Amino acid sequence: MQGNGEHPANNNASSVTAPTERFASPFDRAAWFDLLTAHGFAGAGRADARGAEGETSAHLPLRIETPGHFAALANWYSFSIRPLFIGDGNRDAAQLDLFRKLRARATRLTLYPVSDAEKDGIAAALRSAGWWVHTAPKGDRHWLDLKGMSHDDWWNSRPGALRSTVRRKEKKGIVDVALYTTFDAEAWAAYEAIYAASWKPAEGCPALLRAFAQDESKRGTFRMGLARIEGTPVAAQFWTVEGGTAFIHKLAHTEDSIRASPGTLLSAALFRHVIEVDGAVRVDFGTGNDGYKRDWMNRHEPLWHIDAFNRARIAAWGPALKTFVRSAIGRK
Numbered sequence: 001m002q003g004n005g006e007h008p009a010n011n012n013a014s015s016v017t018a019p020t021e022r023f024a025s026p027f028d029r030a031a032w033f034d035l036l037t038a039h040g041f042a043g044a045g046r047a048d049a050r051g052a053e054g055e056t057s058a059h060l061p062l063r064i065e066t067p068g069h070f071a072a073l074a075n076w077y078s079f080s081i082r083p084l085f086i087g088d089g090n091r092d093a094a095q096l097d098l099f100r101k102l103r104a105r106a107t108r109l110t111l112y113p114v115s116d117a118e119k120d121g122i123a124a125a126l127r128s129a130g131w132w133v134h135t136a137p138k139g140d141r142h143w144l145d146l147k148g149m150s151h152d153d154w155w156n157s158r159p160g161a162l163r164s165t166v167r168r169k170e171k172k173g174i175v176d177v178a179l180y181t182t183f184d185a186e187a188w189a190a191y192e193a194i195y196a197a198s199w200k201p202a203e204g205c206p207a208l209l210r211a212f213a214q215d216e217s218k219r220g221t222f223r224m225g226l227a228r229i230e231g232t233p234v235a236a237q238f239w240t241v242e243g244g245t246a247f248i249h250k251l252a253h254t255e256d257s258i259r260a261s262p263g264t265l266l267s268a269a270l271f272r273h274v275i276e277v278d279g280a281v282r283v284d285f286g287t288g289n290d291g292y293k294r295d296w297m298n299r300h301e302p303l304w305h306i307d308a309f310n311r312a313r314i315a316a317w318g319p320a321l322k323t324f325v326r327s328a329i330g331r332k
Contacts (some may be wrong), residue, residue, distance in 0.1 A: 041073065054089050072112060137303070143283060
């Protein structure tokens with residue numbers, strides 16, 4: 001069975017899409033998955049999948065959803081999930097070995113969020129390993145590709161209304177902006193208070209986020225901005241930056257401060273810092289299709305949900321049939 005209208009004959013394809021360019025990410029490290037596990041996001045337990053080809057190994061952190069059903073070890077803080085590699089040999093073959101070995105103990109595999117760049121390679125490897133695969137877009141990702149642009153080049157390409165807002169609000173001098181490159185307990189407490197007073201839903205797991213921020217501070221990747229009006233914190237943002245990419249993890253502002261645009265001024269300051277000081281060539285705004293992200297970013301693409309079913313197990317046939325029929329009906 002195939003998803004997205006592909007012909008079943010493709011099940012026997014032996015080729016796997018070549019690996020895409022991979023940028024360093026906090027969601028590619030063992031420490032991130034250990035944090036998720038420690039804070040209760042491993043479902044019924046960790047069930048990582050592994051494979052190898054020569055000196056190159058592949059590792060995919062997974063959790064047990066139900067017996068036989070494995071899923072990506074991820075949550076709403078995760079920007080992406082993908083196999084992780086050690087070694088520069090044949091990564092395609094190592095990934096293929098991983099998915100073949102996983103069939104010995106899994107009936108179903110669910111992966112989300114999978115980036116647009118990684119989706120085809122993962123899906124092709126799964127099919128070559130003997131899985132029925134269904135892929136579907138689910139959610140959005142906005143990011144900035146600077147492509148050699150300086151900060152000023154990028155800023156001049158942004159909407160006039162955004163640039164005008166920053167210029168006018170900065171001139172008024174109402175908002176004071178402070179940037180942090182190490183974890184500061186007082187500033188983090190201010191962020192938590194701002195988030196609680198913002199329009200956003202309750203923070204899903206504040207203890208995990210704080211632990212993540214502290215770990216990133218130790219690694220030197222932590223970036224935070226705090227905006228104050230007359231000494232009172234009114235907006236905060238938590239970013240990290242590594243390997244040429246800045247990641248925007250959390251942002252919030254109080255409702256009663258919105259006329260002063262503290263969040264916008266904070267974003268402008270952080271963009272300038274990560275581009276001019278940290279040398280970022282990409283900025284990743286994570287998951288979600290909030291309209292304001294388009295003002296800052298120049299790239300938009302879907303995130304993908306991948307469902308794979310072990311065709312050698314009868315228990316997979318029913319869920320697979322339901323998934324593919326539901327998809328076919330939805331396309332009509």
